[in-house]
Amino acid sequence: MKYLDEYRAREQAQGILGRIREISKRPVNIMEICGTHTHAISRYGIRQALPPNIRLISGPGCPVCVTSAGDINRIIAFSRARPDVIIATFGDMLRVPGSNSSLQEERAAGGDIRVVYSPLNALDFARTNPEKEVVIYAVGFETTAPTVAATILQAHTEAIKNLSVLSLHKLTPPAMKALLDSGGAVIDGFICPGHVTAIIGAKAYGFLADDYHAACVVAGFEPLDAIFGIYMLISQLEAGRAEIEIQYDRVVTWDGNRRAQAIIAEVYEPCDSTWRGVGMIPGSGLAIRQAYAQYDALRRFEIPAGDETEPAGCRCGEVLKGMIAPPECPLFGRACNTERPVGPCMVSSEGTCAAYYKYRSITV
Amino acid sequence: MCLGIPGRIIEISGSVAVIDVAGARKTVSMALLDGVSMGDYVIVHAGFAIEKIDTQKAEETLRLINEVIVKR
Ligand code: SF4
Numbered sequence: 001m002k003y004l005d006e007y008r009a010r011e012q013a014q015g016i017l018g019r020i021r022e023i024s025k026r027p028v029n030i031m032e033i034c035g036t037h038t039h040a041i042s043r044y045g046i047r048q049a050l051p052p053n054i055r056l057i058s059g060p061g062c063p064v065c066v067t068s069a070g071d072i073n074r075i076i077a078f079s080r081a082r083p084d085v086i087i088a089t090f091g092d093m094l095r096v097p098g099s100n101s102s103l104q105e106e107r108a109a110g111g112d113i114r115v116v117y118s119p120l121n122a123l124d125f126a127r128t129n130p131e132k133e134v135v136i137y138a139v140g141f142e143t144t145a146p147t148v149a150a151t152i153l154q155a156h157t158e159a160i161k162n163l164s165v166l167s168l169h170k171l172t173p174p175a176m177k178a179l180l181d182s183g184g185a186v187i188d189g190f191i192c193p194g195h196v197t198a199i200i201g202a203k204a205y206g207f208l209a210d211d212y213h214a215a216c217v218v219a220g221f222e223p224l225d226a227i228f229g230i231y232m233l234i235s236q237l238e239a240g241r242a243e244i245e246i247q248y249d250r251v252v253t254w255d256g257n258r259r260a261q262a263i264i265a266e267v268y269e270p271c272d273s274t275w276r277g278v279g280m281i282p283g284s285g286l287a288i289r290q291a292y293a294q295y296d297a298l299r300r301f302e303i304p305a306g307d308e309t310e311p312a313g314c315r316c317g318e319v320l321k322g323m324i325a326p327p328e329c330p331l332f333g334r335a336c337n338t339e340r341p342v343g344p345c346m347v348s349s350e351g352t353c354a355a356y357y358k359y360r361s362i363t364v
Numbered sequence: 365m366c367l368g369i370p371g372r373i374i375e376i377s378g379s380v381a382v383i384d385v386a387g388a389r390k391t392v393s394m395a396l397l398d399g400v401s402m403g404d405y406v407i408v409h410a411g412f413a414i415e416k417i418d419t420q421k422a423e424e425t426l427r428l429i430n431e432v433i434v435k436r
Binding site: 002006015117144221225252 | 396
């Protein structure tokens with residue numbers, strides 16, 4: 001397929017890897033923020049193909065994984081308390097374990113929990129079930145937030161009254177700042193997420209270069225994109241530069257998608273948000289504005305905060321902060337695997353533990 | 365769930381388009397994009413086109429990659 005296959009050419013990948021080996025002298029730590037990058041890097045064995053002085057650390061970029069235990073427990077409790085409500089969720093959230101159940105188990109026990117590919121599907125549920133309430137369990141970063149916001153605007157236009165959103169959306173730049181401020185993992189440069197940045201624009205990372213002297217390259221998700229993004233980062237770091245560069249410029253611009261930004265700003269305002277493993281990060285969430293209060297599930301229903309207890313023995317929190325790699329978790333591949341996941345990082349298709357487990361024997 | 369995939373617009377009417385994604389036809393909302401037309405390539409995420417693919421830049425990226433390799 002066009003704009004995919006040509007970025008998967010093995011020969012070129014080897015060529016760039018060779019260049020990286022030539023120019024890379026000093027030890028560097030590079031974090032890939034996005035779960036889709038983690039998967040591409042694992043799937044194509046990029047981590048193993050790099051010289052040992054380049055360490056790739058996976059970050060908190062899987063929306064399912066960073067959803068706090070409390071926010072999972074609270075939707076489960078809500079679904080039990082309100083059997084009359086249809087809960088619309090992205091498929092990846094279904095299997096994530098809360099403290100004593102998951103949405104999947106709740107569904108098997110009779111809860112009306114429906115998987116959507118697009119938030120617009122929830123609009124269909126609302127239209128065809130006028131006697132029911134539909135609540136979108138809205139997790140996701142800046143890529144997903146405008147799709148849910150556009151759905152709210154559409155509901156508004158059509159005067160649909162039985163749809164609301166539990167907004168757990170999270171913002172990437174505040175989390176990157178929090179990671180650097182926490183002084184945990186040492187990070188010299190970031191592979192910034194391609195599609196999040198298509199929305200927010202590469203200029204959103206300016207503070208990382210200016211205030212933290214972190215090199216940033218916004219990269220695409222095909223293997224050549226990721227490897228070339230790493231080449232660009234190493235070129236910066238070897239020259240002592242810390243700049244914002246865009247490798248994925250066929251999709252990403254400096255200013256981003258202004259229309260999507262306007263729709264986000266119309267519907268939401270920034271709020272504090274709790275990230276699994278990291279805790280509360282100021283200004284890292286999106287709450288629904290007063291003007292759209294009727295679409296805010298938190299205002300429409302009683303949805304008390306849930307218990308934040310993590311699954312026993314699971315070290316997802318440290319994985320998400322880049323403090324440990326998944327194989328350092330004693331449960332990895334033993335008690336915890338993709339068949340029987342213990343924590344969200346193994347459940348989600350974009351989770352770091354799942355990526356490491358699924359592609360554990362791959363080399364380039 | 366964060367996946368965005370490239371596809372080509374084969375039909376467009378108002379804020380809805382039909383997009384060819386690797387041979388499969390998907391109906392997608394254009395509510396988040398301005399100034400797209402038939403034949404354009406876009407990135408699709410969660411039922412919405414979220415950004416246009418700049419085909420000229422796409423070629424340039426490949427050329428740049430080849431240049432860096434040849435420099436060896
Ligand atoms: S391997 Fe399993 S238990 Fe360990 S951190 Fe990952 S998800 Fe949690």
